Amino acid sequence: MATNIPSRFSNLDTAHHIVEGAGIDQVKMVKVTGGYFMMGSDQFVDAKPVHEVKINDFLIDEHEVTNGQFEAFVKATGYVTVAERPLDPKEFPGVDPAMLKPGSAIFSPPKEVQGLTNHLQWWSYVVGANWKHPEGPNTSIEGKEDFPVVHIAYQDAEAYAKWAGKRLPTEAEWEYAARARTSNPMTYYWGNELLDNDRYLANIFQGQFPVLNTKLDGYIGTSPVKAFPANSIGLYDMEGNVWEWCADFYRPDYYAKSTADNPKGPTDAYDPDEPGAVKRVQRGGSFLCNDQYCERYKAGSRGKGEINSPTNNVGFRCVKDI
DSSP: BHHHHHHOOOOOEEEEHHHHHHOOOOOOOHHHHOEEESSTTTGGGOSSEEEEEEEEEEEESSSSBBBBHHHHHHHOOOOOOOOSSOGGGGSTTTSSSGSSSEEEEEOOOOOSSSSSGGGGGGGEEEEBBBTTTSTTTOOHHHTOTBBBBSSSOHHHHHHHHHHHHOOOHHHHHHHHHTTOOOOOOBBBTTTSSSTTTTTEEEEEOOTHHHHHOOTTSSSSSOOOOOOOOTTTOOOOSSSSEEEEEEEEEOOGGGGOOOOOOOOOSSSSSSOOOOOTTEEEESHHHHHTTTTTTOOOOOOOOOEEETTTTTTEEEEOOOOOEE
């Protein structure tokens, strides 16, 4: 995520023993009937060109995977997330050894900022932060079982999906579901207006980013799943709340080469901003999205994340083939 925030290189794999489909995941899944739609957005360079895509039928979780669901998975399997694993100093030459302890990145609003180009001003690596302690070692998920699980690296999400007999969505499937199977050129997945009778329809950031969140939508951080209205096919939080991992590698130029029939993304990752990082697509934005800094909760836009750098605004949901 940043030079002073360690990126784990999964040298400890606790997912190898997970039996595919062994878990019982009680979350309601919505059937998404296949069809054609126009994918992408003219408003974002890496979401061009807008192109027609065909999608097969699939099932998708009605909401993001919650703390309660993930806790059941960990209790059943003993899985250890990336944020909880030890870091090898040999892999991080020049990094302060005090930083090389299990932890994760947390949004930490500063009192003031010098421009919005350096995101290190509002992100802190917190030792002891992980899915069980989302705001740091002195916090817990008790009473927040229906909030989305966070501090999830890509392989954590993939391991859960395997256990539940599911998989992570392709970014094309994700967008098709978020658009409720339509191709309407909307600003947001719900329409062209940010508010509905002065009501926010997603958990995003209001106020002056990153120093002051006015909480007009009712939340400072994450919100419980289903706190905001579902889209027309019954899916919650397809925008805002937490970013959601998709199966596709991230490349900004992929849409110009994408296949039209159920695309699954490029064969490798490349981000010119961080050429050495392996990134996967993230979709939907988070509680930190706003028009001052991050507009990528808007329809057709794309996010990206280094696969082993969890944060407190990234989670996931699963899909299943029919």
